[in-house]
Amino acid sequence: MRPSSEARVGIGSLLALQLLTSVAGVLLLSRMAPAVEHILMDNVYSTVAVEEMLLVLAAEEPPEQFEEALARAHSNVTEDAELPLLARIDAEHQAALDGDAQARARVARDLRDLGAVNHQSMEDADALAQRLGLAGAWAMALLGFLGFLVSIGLVRRVQDRLLRPIVELDAVLEAVRAGDLHRRCSWVSADRQVARTMANLDWVLDRRGPAQAPIEEDPRLRGALLALLDRETERPQVLGGPNGMVFAVNAVGLSALHGDHSAPRLLAAARAGTPPDGWQAEALGEGLLLLTGPVPAPAAAASPASPSPPDSALP
Numbered sequence: 001m002r003p004s005s006e007a008r009v010g011i012g013s014l015l016a017l018q019l020l021t022s023v024a025g026v027l028l029l030s031r032m033a034p035a036v037e038h039i040l041m042d043n044v045y046s047t048v049a050v051e052e053m054l055l056v057l058a059a060e061e062p063p064e065q066f067e068e069a070l071a072r073a074h075s076n077v078t079e080d081a082e083l084p085l086l087a088r089i090d091a092e093h094q095a096a097l098d099g100d101a102q103a104r105a106r107v108a109r110d111l112r113d114l115g116a117v118n119h120q121s122m123e124d125a126d127a128l129a130q131r132l133g134l135a136g137a138w139a140m141a142l143l144g145f146l147g148f149l150v151s152i153g154l155v156r157r158v159q160d161r162l163l164r165p166i167v168e169l170d171a172v173l174e175a176v177r178a179g180d181l182h183r184r185c186s187w188v189s190a191d192r193q194v195a196r197t198m199a200n201l202d203w204v205l206d207r208r209g210p211a212q213a214p215i216e217e218d219p220r221l222r223g224a225l226l227a228l229l230d231r232e233t234e235r236p237q238v239l240g241g242p243n244g245m246v247f248a249v250n251a252v253g254l255s256a257l258h259g260d261h262s263a264p265r266l267l268a269a270a271r272a273g274t275p276p277d278g279w280q281a282e283a284l285g286e287g288l289l290l291l292t293g294p295v296p297a298p299a300a301a302a303s304p305a306s307p308s309p310p311d312s313a314l315p
Contacts, residue, residue: 028136242287
């Protein structure tokens with residue numbers, strides 16, 4: 001899997017969880033809305049009808065108002081317990097409206113019970129809405145926690161598969177740049193493509209070769225180099241290798257190179273393309289560089305001998 005594909009999978013998972021959370025919220029609200037509507041349509045309307053019928057009985061309002069309220073109660077039956085109560089009210093409401101006190105008391109009691117049935121139904125619907133809200137809240141909290149876990153897993157995976165290998169590659173390049181040619185990539189749990197990049201870098205470093213053993217370690221080769229350099233008896237010569245190594249200096253150079261004109265500084269300046277005045281650089285291949293300097297100034301002449309003592313000083 002390529003890094004871009006792996007990142008797309010992780011981001012896609014987070015987006016899917018966010019979408020699922022949004023859908024769950026919409027479904028929760030869509031389930032709660034019917035519960036509230038059920039309270040309004042099935043119970044509140046019946047309760048209002050009961051209140052109107054009681055008002056007619058108490059205030060002796062026009063009988064037509066009682067009949068209309070009773071018709072609305074009949075059309076809005078939602079509970080089985082309402083049917084026998086409405087049947088008794090149908091049978092005795094006319095006598096109650098005509099002034100029969102006992103019939104009026106029985107109808108009022110039945111209306112009270114009818115209102116209690118609707119109130120209980122409203123409480124049940126409210127409890128259902130509360131349960132739906134609580135379940136939806138826990139569902140959304142669970143989805144949020146799941147998204148948090150997926151985010152942590154994605155961050156750790158990206159860190160292990162992408163970030164740490166990149167840091168390892170940078171560390172290897174920095175080590176090689178500092179002169180450590182033995183440094184290689186450690187096989188962390190990298191993505192396949194990143195691992196291939198690390199393997200290719202190791203291959204390039206192996207082709208370049210590890211730090212070569214200094215030529216000074218071979219006495220015979222060192223002697224041959226010194227003999228060749230010492231053929232130049234007038235000008236200093238310095239033979240340098242890769243990474244600023246000094247392989248050999250002829251005898252003139254040993255006596256002439258010091259301070260700002262030391263062999264390592266001369267090699268560094270020559271490789272930077274700014275050799276000191278009078279110095280010439282010649283690339284010999286394989287990273288070898290031969291520096292040839294100007295003829296050193298002659299040393300100051302010795303002070304003249306002191307004069308002979310006067311004849312008078314002779315014995």
